[in-house]
Amino acid sequence: MSDDTQAFATPLRVLVSEPLRAAQGERIRACASPAPVLLTVDDVEQRGAQFDIAFVSRDVTGLSTKHETQPETARVYTAMRESQSLRWVHIHSAGADRPIYLELLARGVTLTSSAGTNAEVVAQSAVTGLLMLGRRFPELIAAQQQRQWAPLIDRPPLPADIHGQTATIVGWGGIGQAIARILQVIGLHIQVVRSSAAPIDNGLSSHAFEDIAQVLPTTDWLILACPLSDRTRQLIHRERLALLPAGARLINVSRGDVVDEPALIDALTHARLAGAYLDVFAHEPLAPDSPLWTMPNVIATPHSAGFAAGNAARVVQIFIDNLARYAKNSALVNVVR
Known part of the structure; x- marks a missing residue:
């Protein structure tokens, strides 16, 4: 017709x-x-x-x-x-x-x-979380709440330069592409993990979900922006978290079930992962007794990364x-x- x-x-x-x-x-x-x-x-x-x-x-x-x-x-x-x-x-x-x-x-x-x-809105939230963690804003905000003058120069090591670091973006829809565009302006190197390993038009490194282990050892920022599917459920499990280098951080604006949450908590607790910005969780609302609420190296938001007027x-x-x-x-x- x-x-x-x-x-x-x-x-x-x-x-x-x-x-x-x-x-x-x-x-x-x-x-x-x-x-x-x-x-x-x-x-x-x-x-x-x-x-x-x-x-x-x-x-x-x-x-x-x-x-x-x-x-x-x-x-x-x-x-x-x-x-x-x-x-x-x-x-x-x-x-x-x-x-x-x-x-x-x-x-x-x-x-x-x-x-x-809401792709641009979610991307802005993800990048905000990255910058806050990278510039140690959670520490600075905690000090502000305690009315403490606590400059970073007095608490080494100083934050690493974000410019020149490597972000691995998992998911290449509108959100993943918007995140990549913003991070490239800041000066990060981008690796992409998505449904296919086929080359991307802009020349970025591309890997299939099943091959994510290949890029984790060179990842400073693991950014999850993929749909939940049979291929992405528990994609980031304990063994894959262990492949990230010391000092790496995780950002999740996709779905909580993409990550093994107990393994993530364990990695954050023992500083095998330096920090995380989490907008999604295995169960929502996040339970009041979850340790993620009070971890100093975690920014936890109530599935709000995509809200805008x-x-x-x-x-x-x-x-x-x-x-x-x-x-x-x-x-x-x-x-x-």
């Missing part, structure tokens, strides 16, 4: 949040003809309404994680599970590893992500563009395979 041919004679039924319907309903209805019918979870629960499409915006997931689901989020998940007419779900995140998404994929529902909408508008635009494609039976972008 050609792109300019409408594929549906009856209006598409789309599940959205109430705030999104109020704020963006007019734009969403204008992107297809006949205009889509926008439903909320209240409509589904009270009237038994069926829907063809669901848009899981940021306000739907709220404070839920893939491990712990808040009641309001659970209502939407239940509605998607019970809708027999559901054919397509668009999600606000780049990652699609929540159990509900895997369940829908297994059922044959098309899933699209918002990959790319402009994200919501970018996510909505991807959904609207895809909805227009869907209404014409055209290929969708960011389909999760």
Whole structure:
């Protein structure tokens, strides 16, 4: 069917949040003809309404994680599970590893992500973590909180020059490429580990996930920015952590399950790893008794590397563009395979 041919004679039924319907309903209805019918979870629960499409915006997931689901989020998940007419779900995140998404994929529902909408934001967070660790800001902030004048010159050794160090970036999507671009400006050498060892256009060294051991001994900064998959789950295990040189540091803005977390804690505790910036964890929220909270060489943030005020508008635009494609039976972008 050609792109300019409408594929549906009856209006598409789309599940959205109430705030999104109020704020963006007019734009969403204008992107297809006949205009889509926008439903909320209240409509589904009270009237038994069926829907063809669901848009899981940021306000739907709220404070839920893939491990712990808040009641309001659970209502939407239940509605998607019970809708027999559901054919397509668009999600606000780049990652699609929540159990509900895997369940829908297994059922044959098309899933699209918002990959790319927060790539620059996540990259900025990753580089911020690198610079803070490299310049020993955790120590300086701790001294500030104690009202102590504690210049680094009085606490040798001084921080190593970041310029000229080597960063190994695991994952070569929008986030990994944005991190590399920024770090090259700072003066770091870049090695890439990704799904394929095929050469990269810009000439950077490229290695497949399975060959990561080859580059770890020359890595000062191990930066994880890859999707979670069968190939990347526990990619950084105890033996691979041991291959990193003394003084190396780890940054994880991907998924907690990419790393063997107990092995990471052990390496940090015994100074086999000099430090880490962690935005993701094996279980989220991170348990209050996790030692990662209080380690002086760790920056731990609550899966917040990708949050920025402009994200919501970018996510909505991807959904609207895809909805227009869907209404014409055209290929969708960011389909999760």
